[in-house]
C-alpha cells in the first residue's frame with residue numbers, strides 16, 4: 640500500500656515513521672509520502688486560505704492550491720482520497736478494514752474551517768472520496784485524525800503485526816469491548832490476579848473473559864450491545 644499525506648504541517652506526521660509503522664515502512668510493507676501543501680503556492684505569503692463566501696468566522700482553504708497539490712501527488716495512479724473533517728462519516732474499524740484492501744490512500748489534511756467543497760466535488764468525479772471524522776469533538780486540523788486512521792489501517796496489513804490473530808481479537812472485531820488483562824506478578828499493591836486466569840481451565844477462562852467483555856460493554860458502550868446481531872449473544876450472554 641502507498642499512503643500520501645498533503646498538509647501544511649508535515650512535521651505533524653513524523654510519528655508515522657516511528658515504531659511499528661516505521662518498521663512497516665522500512666520493511667516495504669507500506670510506502671509513505673508526506674507533502675507540504677505550501678509547495679504548490681506561488682505567492683510570497685504562500686497563502687493557502689481565504690475568507691469564506693457568505694461570511695462567517697475563520698478561513699477556508701483555497702481550491703486552486705489543493706487542486707495543484709493533489710494533481711501532482713495523485714499523478715495517474717488510482718487512489719482513494721480521504722478528507723478528515725468533523726462533518727464526515729464516522730471512521731470505524733470497519734472503515735479501517737475496508738481501506739486496508741486499497742492499493743493507495745491519499746489524505747488531504749484540512750485546517751481552519753476546512754477545504755473549499757469544490758475540491759471534494761471535483762475529485763469525486765474521478766475517484767472514491769471519503770469525508771470522515773474520527774470523533775465528535777473538534778480538532779484544529781486533520782493531521783491528528785490522519786495519524787489515527789493510518790495507524791488503524793496499517794496495523795491490519797499482512798506482515799505488520801507480529802501476531803496477526805490479535806487484529807481479529809482486539810476490541811470491536813467481535814462487537815464487544817475487550818475485558819481486563821493481567822500479567823505477573825500475581826499480587827501487586829494488595830490486588831490479585833483473578834484465580835480463574837491461573838486455573839488452566841480454558842473453558843472457564845473463555846467464559847470469564849466473555850463475561851467481563853459483556854459487562855464492560857454494557858457499562859461503557861451499550862450502543863455496541865444494541866448493534867449486535869441476535870445470533871452473536873448466547874443464552875448465558877443475555878444475563879448482561
Ligand SMILES: O[C@H]1NC=Nc2ccccc21
Pocket residue numbers: 723724725726749771772773774775776777778779780781782784
Ligand atoms: O476527524 C475530525 N474529528 C474532529 N475534528 C476534526 C478537525 C479537522 C479535521 C478532522 C476532524
